[in-house]
Amino acid sequence: MTSPERTRAEIHVRGAKKSFSGRTVVDVDELVLGDSPVEGLLGPNGAGKTTLMRMIMHSIPLDEGTVTLHKQDGSSVTLSELPAHRMVANGVVKSTQVVSDFDQLTILDSLLLALAKPAYENPLRWRAERELAKAHEEEIRFQLERFGFGDPCEVAGSAGEKKLLDIVRCLLLKPDVLLLDEPTAGLPDDITQLVMGAVRELAAGGTSVVIVEHDLDVIWELCDEVTFMAEGRVLMKSDPETIRADSTVVEKYLGAEHA
């Protein structure tokens, strides 16, 4: 299937359903993500945002429906048929919602792990480590400096540092579509600003960013478009101002003080 070239990669979710224990958690008829640079996914707890993100990454199998990636060059891939580890090669990357890290690995290890292409991870490639570090030296130094990591040869200590490290790993994968699940939760304000800056930069470079966030300021400030979900369904998709003023959204989620 070929179609005209796009400026951004898009993800089309069609008829996607998922239920746990007989309770429908996600039921999305039709949703296009990535048609604007930064898109927000908003909704009350239990709206199915995180589950939808995991379904897109195929770390949770779908009960019904398909998720398709339409790439910039016009080709398309059915993500809901790919194993989880093939997502990155197709340019789709997601940060983790729960703080997670590799127990024994240092910050530098994490960055090199994200940067290493399979060719470097050959069990018999003798000088791979030096070559890998050399090829990406500037990039590593830039990221370490930008986010103010301490000693890169230490294991990430605080939950905030692990969270930030997770985002930096995602950035290093140079995604076409980046899904961020509560990226700034638990980060101090100055670091949140740095992360938002990096996201904007990435979006300006042609990456489609989709972001789930409970910090509404981040959503209003960052997003070009917002999708509102409740009880597993997409209720509306519009620009931030419209969403903010909508009576259903106010009633179901934002509450009176935001009106």
Next chain:
Amino acid sequence: MQDVKDPSPPDANTDGAVDAAVADSATDPGFAQRHRGWLTGIAVAVIAVIGASTSEWVAESIVIGATENAPLVLAALGFALLYRLTGLLNVAYAETVTLGGYFAIWMTSTTGLGFAAAVIPAGILAGLLSVVTYLLVFRPAKRRSVGGLEMIVISFGLALFLRHALQFVFGFRARFFDLPPPNTIDVFGVGVPSYRLLALASVAVLSLAIYQFIRRTKFGLQIRALASNEDLAEASGVQPINVTLLIWFVAGFAGGLAGAFFGVASAVTPLLGTRQLLFILLVVLLGGIWDLLGVVWVGVATGIALTAMTLWFGSDLYAQLVLIVLFLGLLKARGNRLTAGSKV
């Protein structure tokens, strides 16, 4: 006194949770649906009787297979009890089986009891040994939150220790029961020693007793509650330590009986339990897809298949080989448990 609610919903998919058949079924399906297990059992029994009356090979396979391998079913049942209710895959269980054999020999030779009378105290001793291993090794390990892989290595270590330490007590060589030759009873034209029928009867009695105990009694309810959520069970008044000790005792008792029955059929050697370990594991992992009764059925089927193939090939080694390969294939087909629950 506070009532314990069954905290496991019918679709609980937590690890080590009680299975659907042990947990009460919430829906109310029709007669055929509800008694599917029994109906299948009756159908299989009818086919077996018809087969046994027409072919000598079938008759021998069924009668010898079910009686000779009854200790395997007994051992698997005890192992499954531990595995399903505490989540622990305890390799050292094989040594409980071995020691059950030694205890039974010791009982018959020191007290002059007959074999049938000696198996009970032997089983009790094995049960106590099982409780001691829990208190000395597995409980401390659990308190130190040792990982799943390390837990298995610990149980391998304990098994290795027991298997060799027992030789300093019971001697390095194989030991035999000093008993008069058993009566032989004719079943479908196949002669079966009486103690083998006793083993088969123990399997039937013990599996039904355990099943009913877990399903119907208050203590059983506590066991189920504990298996599905330890914290919640504790909060609602279950005393985990008593329940856990009971599980370990019953499992050890079943293992000890199995060891005595294995031993009386040939000899008791330090490797008696170890030789059975892989088959116990395979039966439990495969039969455990259903429930404790599933373990019993898969165990019986395994016993019959082993004997049938042994008679067919004329070698028990090739029979074991075919069965292991078959089971490993089934395990792979079932597979994919690791990646399904990923949370990234």
Next chain:
Amino acid sequence: MLDWLDAFLISGSFGVVQIIGLGLLVHLQMGLTRVANFGVAGFWGLGLYTFGILYTKVDWPFGDPWQFLICAAAATLASAIAGLFIAWLIADLDVDGALVGTLGFATVIFILATAMTDLTGGAAGLGGLRFPYDAGPAKNDEFIWFLLTTALVAGILLYVLWVHRSPYGRLLIAVGTNEPLARSLGKSSTQAKLTLFAITSGLMGLLGVMQAVMFRFIIPTNVSINITLAALAGLILGGITRAWGAVVGVLFTVGLFDIIIQFYVPLPQEWYTQAIPVAREAVFGLALVLVLLFRPKGMLGEMKRPALMRRVHDFS
């Protein structure tokens, strides 16, 4: 020549070196990648028997060293293929499945070794092997073979040390500590496990070949689970996540029993036939339990990634 050397001391040291080699390979599988392998004896034994059968039962048109090299290569390859297959079998199973898969494989090898009497000699054993060279008295041959095996194991140690400082080792550690996260970074954990098992199992098979030649006689009890557990006990005592863990740990376990007690502690002669070998296994088992309860990281402790990264890179 070599009068000062006791022939039994050579074979005792040879055993220590063998188990260090196996421990190093298990370290890559279980210490870094955290894939349970309780079937080490199977991969090792497959190499042992494949070599023995090919060397003695096939009418080769050329003599040593070619006969040895061809048979050794074939045995290594057989173990590597078995490793690939078992890794495929257990790659997506949890630790319980991996236990049964690997233990089942080792049992299959043991049963084949016992049952295929035409090829393996069954319980009576397989003889007719010899050293691929002749250096005079048997003791000289054995000493040279011991040195060659030590060189092989030193090579394995160097490979393990290299793995620790390579992107490949980092991938293994990532898969071992957080497999879902590694997959989300685009790493195929299945492929990582397959290549790992192909290489390490092949090397286990090659160690089996060295064993076959050293003792020139193979019986099925050679491939029992005791060798798996000896390697594991040593590795865990030394430190399962450390490259040098197997070396240190095996010296303290197998080295203690098979060299120190065997040669330097004066014990009644009759103990050596049964009491000491049985006590050896009991102590190994006890060591496994006690170390994992009280010092789970072993003598060498935690993996020291920060120090290693500082040595290799200059980013601070």
